[in-house]
Amino acid sequence: MGFGFFGSLLILSLFFKHFTCQLPNTDGFYVFDFLTKMGSNSYMSDNSSSSVCSWKRVQCDANKENVIALKASGLGLTGLIPDSTIGKLTKLQSLDLSNNKITALPSDLWSLGSLKSLNLSSNQISGSIPNNIGNFGLLQVVDLSGNISGNLFQGHISQVQFKWSHLVYLDLSENQLSGEISINLSQALNLRHLNLAYNQFSRQKFPRIETLSRLEYLNLSKTSLSGHIPSKISQLSYLQTLDVSSNHLNGRIPSLIPESLKIIDVSHNDLSGDIPVSVLAKLPLMKRYNFSYNNLTLCASGISLDNFETAFYGSLNSCPIAANPVLFKRRANIHRVFTFNLALALTLAMVCLLAALLFLAFHCRKKSRMWLAKQPSYKEEQNMSGPFSFRTDSTTWVADVKHATSVPVTMFEKPLMNLTFADLLSATSNFSIGSLVSEGKFGPVYRGFLPGGIHVAVKVLVHGSTLTDHEVARELEYLGRIKHPNLVPLIGYCLAGDQRIAIYDYMENGSLQDLLHDMPLGEEDNNGVQNAGSDEGLSTLTTWGFRHKIALGIARALAFLHHGSSPPLIHKDVKASRIYLDFNLEPRLSDCGLAKVFGTGLEDEIGGGSPGYVPPEFSQLESNALTPKSDVYCFGVVLFELVTGKKPIGDDYPVEPQANLVTWVRRLVRENKGSKAIDPKIRDTAPVYQMEEALKIAYLCTADLPTKRPSMQQIVGLLKDIEPAAF
Numbered sequence: 001m002g003f004g005f006f007g008s009l010l011i012l013s014l015f016f017k018h019f020t021c022q023l024p025n026t027d028g029f030y031v032f033d034f035l036t037k038m039g040s041n042s043y044m045s046d047n048s049s050s051s052v053c054s055w056k057r058v059q060c061d062a063n064k065e066n067v068i069a070l071k072a073s074g075l076g077l078t079g080l081i082p083d084s085t086i087g088k089l090t091k092l093q094s095l096d097l098s099n100n101k102i103t104a105l106p107s108d109l110w111s112l113g114s115l116k117s118l119n120l121s122s123n124q125i126s127g128s129i130p131n132n133i134g135n136f137g138l139l140q141v142v143d144l145s146g147n148i149s150g151n152l153f154q155g156h157i158s159q160v161q162f163k164w165s166h167l168v169y170l171d172l173s174e175n176q177l178s179g180e181i182s183i184n185l186s187q188a189l190n191l192r193h194l195n196l197a198y199n200q201f202s203r204q205k206f207p208r209i210e211t212l213s214r215l216e217y218l219n220l221s222k223t224s225l226s227g228h229i230p231s232k233i234s235q236l237s238y239l240q241t242l243d244v245s246s247n248h249l250n251g252r253i254p255s256l257i258p259e260s261l262k263i264i265d266v267s268h269n270d271l272s273g274d275i276p277v278s279v280l281a282k283l284p285l286m287k288r289y290n291f292s293y294n295n296l297t298l299c300a301s302g303i304s305l306d307n308f309e310t311a312f313y314g315s316l317n318s319c320p321i322a323a324n325p326v327l328f329k330r331r332a333n334i335h336r337v338f339t340f341n342l343a344l345a346l347t348l349a350m351v352c353l354l355a356a357l358l359f360l361a362f363h364c365r366k367k368s369r370m371w372l373a374k375q376p377s378y379k380e381e382q383n384m385s386g387p388f389s390f391r392t393d394s395t396t397w398v399a400d401v402k403h404a405t406s407v408p409v410t411m412f413e414k415p416l417m418n419l420t421f422a423d424l425l426s427a428t429s430n431f432s433i434g435s436l437v438s439e440g441k442f443g444p445v446y447r448g449f450l451p452g453g454i455h456v457a458v459k460v461l462v463h464g465s466t467l468t469d470h471e472v473a474r475e476l477e478y479l480g481r482i483k484h485p486n487l488v489p490l491i492g493y494c495l496a497g498d499q500r501i502a503i504y505d506y507m508e509n510g511s512l513q514d515l516l517h518d519m520p521l522g523e524e525d526n527n528g529v530q531n532a533g534s535d536e537g538l539s540t541l542t543t544w545g546f547r548h549k550i551a552l553g554i555a556r557a558l559a560f561l562h563h564g565s566s567p568p569l570i571h572k573d574v575k576a577s578r579i580y581l582d583f584n585l586e587p588r589l590s591d592c593g594l595a596k597v598f599g600t601g602l603e604d605e606i607g608g609g610s611p612g613y614v615p616p617e618f619s620q621l622e623s624n625a626l627t628p629k630s631d632v633y634c635f636g637v638v639l640f641e642l643v644t645g646k647k648p649i650g651d652d653y654p655v656e657p658q659a660n661l662v663t664w665v666r667r668l669v670r671e672n673k674g675s676k677a678i679d680p681k682i683r684d685t686a687p688v689y690q691m692e693e694a695l696k697i698a699y700l701c702t703a704d705l706p707t708k709r710p711s712m713q714q715i716v717g718l719l720k721d722i723e724p725a726a727f
Helices: 002-020 027-037 041-047 107-111 131-135 231-235 277-285 305-311 325-370 394-400 421-427 469-481 512-516 535-540 544-563 594-598 602-606 628-644 661-670 688-701 712-721
Strands: 058-060 067-071 078-080 094-096 101-104 117-119 126-128 141-143 152-156 169-171 176-178 193-195 217-219 225-227 241-243 248-251 263-265 270-274 288-290 295-298 408-411 436-439 444-450 454-461 490-496 499-505 579-581 587-589
Touching (some): 027 067, 454 594, 469 490, 469 594, 499 594, 512 628, 628 688, 661 688
Parallel strands (some): 094 117, 152 176, 248 270, 270 295
Antiparallel strands (some): 408 490, 444 454
8 A cells, every 4th residue: 555655656756757857846846837837838848858957047056956047037927926936946046037027026035045146127016125135145136127017116215125235236226116215325335236216215315325436337317316416426436327317406517527437417407507627528438428408508619519419408508609610610601501591492482382372272172072081091089179180290390300310319218229309200201191190189199110129109299388398308207207017108208399209119909999999900091091900909809808907907007196196197088099908918008197298278278088088077167176086987988988899979879879878878877787788799708797897887987976986996996806717
C-alpha cells in the first residue's frame, strides 16, 4: 500500500518534469509557475521544455541552482502576482517586471533580502509603496515610475523608507505621491540618478541636494517647487542632467552651474532677470537646453534665430540690433524686399478676392442641393449644431506659422525627442483632408505617425482663448499629468502661432459612437473615408460582458476624476463619441479638462453638454455651476445606450415616437418593464437580470435632482456587483 502511494508520487514527479523540466520547490519551478499564472503563454511555449537556467531572460548562479536575475519586461503579464512564486526566489538579485499590466504585488516579494535591482515601471500598480520595501538592505536600483502605462503609487513621500546608503538609482516619477520632498537625501551619498517628476507633492522650496555629491541625473519637473534655484547646485560636480521644468520657481538663474552639465531644462517657470553670461557660454557644449516660458532676458548675439525661438521662447533679446548678426541681416533685408512684397501682395489679394467670390457663389448653390443627401467626407461628431458645427480650412492658419522647424512640440513622456511643428505637418500631410478623422466642439482631429512610429491623434483647438500662451501651456501640462488606464492620455502639445494643438495617443479601435450607432466596419461614406472601427471591436460589442466592461471602465475613469483630486475634475461632456477603445479594446474617456484651455466664459460654453446628454439642471438659467453630478447624469445616458443599443435622441423608441432615450427607458424601469429595452443583440449573452440591474443604475444616474444621483464611486461598486463572470 505504502509502496503504491510513493510509487504514484514518483510517477507524477517524473510526469511533471517531463513536461516542464522543473522539479517542484526549486527556483525553476517558481519561475515557471509565476510566468504561467501571469499569462505569458507565448514565452513559456518557447522555453518550457528546457532548464530555466538556459532561458534568455533568466540568469542563474555559477552552480546553476538558484535564479539571481529575472527580466520579464514586456511579456504581457497581467493581474495580481500570486504568492509563493517569485517571492520564493531567495537568492534573486535583479528583478525587472516593467512594461506589463501587473496590478498588485505579492506579500512575500518584500522578503527577498538579496535583491539589488527592482524595476516595476510602466505597470498598473496602485496603492501605497509598502513600508517594508526597506527590507531590501542591499537595494541599489529602484524604478517604480508610471511612465506610459501608468503606475499609481500613492501616499506621503515621507512614508517611503529605503536603505539610502546603498541606493544608486531611484525613479518614483509619474505616480501620485504627496507631501514634501523630505526623504533622507543626506544619507544617499551614492545616489547618481534621482527622478521624482510628475507627482502630487505639496508646494515647497527646492530640496537640499548639495550633499548628493555623486548625482548625475536630477529630474524634479512638475513637483510644485517654488522659490529660487539654489546656487549650491554648482557643487554637484558630476551632474549631467537637470530638469526642474513646469514648477513655480522664481528669481534668477544661478551664475554658476556644474561644468559637467549636458542637459538643462528650466522651462515653464516664473524665472526672471538676465541669463548669466557664464551660463550662455556653456550652451554650445550642451546636448539640450530649454529656457522657454519664463520672463528671462539675454543677449542672443551668438544664437541663431531658430534656436532662439525654440529654446528661449518668451524671453527678451536685450542685444542691440548691430550686435546680433542674424537680426541685423533680417532688418537690412526688409527694406530691400519691401516694395516688391507690397506689389505682389496687392496683386495676389485681388486675384484671391475674385476667386473667393466665385467659389462662394458656386458653393452656396451646391450646398443647398446636397446638404441632406451627402455625408461629410469625415466623421463629424453627432448632434452638433450652432456655432460649433463647422469645417476647418487648415491652409490659412498653417500658412501663418512661420519657421515650422523653430516651433517646439512638447512631448511629456519623451522630452528628448526634440520634435517641432514641422514634424506635425509631416505626420498629417500638412493637416490635409486625407488625414482628417473627425471634427467636433473643440476642432478638427487628424491622424498621423510621429518619428519613431508613434501613432497619434492631433487635435487643433480652433476656438479663441482668454488665456495667454503661458497659461495654456500650464493647463496642457496639467492635463498631461492626469493618468488613468481608462483615460485617453494627452501625450504632448504645440503652440503654433495662434493655434493650440493637443496630441493624444491614437485609439485604433474607434469610438463607442462608431461601433454602437454608426456605419458598420468597412462601409465608406460618399467621399471614401473609411470608418475607424475594427472587426474585433464590432464582434465583442455584441456581448453584454464587453459592454459592461466599457461601462465599468468609464465609471472608474470618472470616479478617478471626481474623487482622486481636490477640487474634483469635471469632464463636462461625457458621451459615446468621447469614449474610445484602444489597441487592447480597453475603454478610454477622452478630452478630459480640455475645455479649460479656452479660459473663463468659453470653457462653460464649449463644455456645456451635448443634445441628448444635457442634465435637467442646465435649463435653470440661474444655476451655471457644473458639478460632478452633471457627469453622473451623462454617464447614465451612456449606460442606457450600452444596454439598449439606441441613440440618446433621434432613434426609434417604441410606443413613444416623440420621446428620447432617457424618458423612454426611465418609464419602462418605473413600470418594471426594463427587459423590453434590452438590445436584442446582447439579450442572450448573459443573464437578463444583469442588464436590468444596469438599467436601474442608469435610472439612478439620470434622476432629475442632482442630489438624488449616486457618486461615481458608488456607481463603480454597483457595476462591480453585477460584473459578468467572463465574456
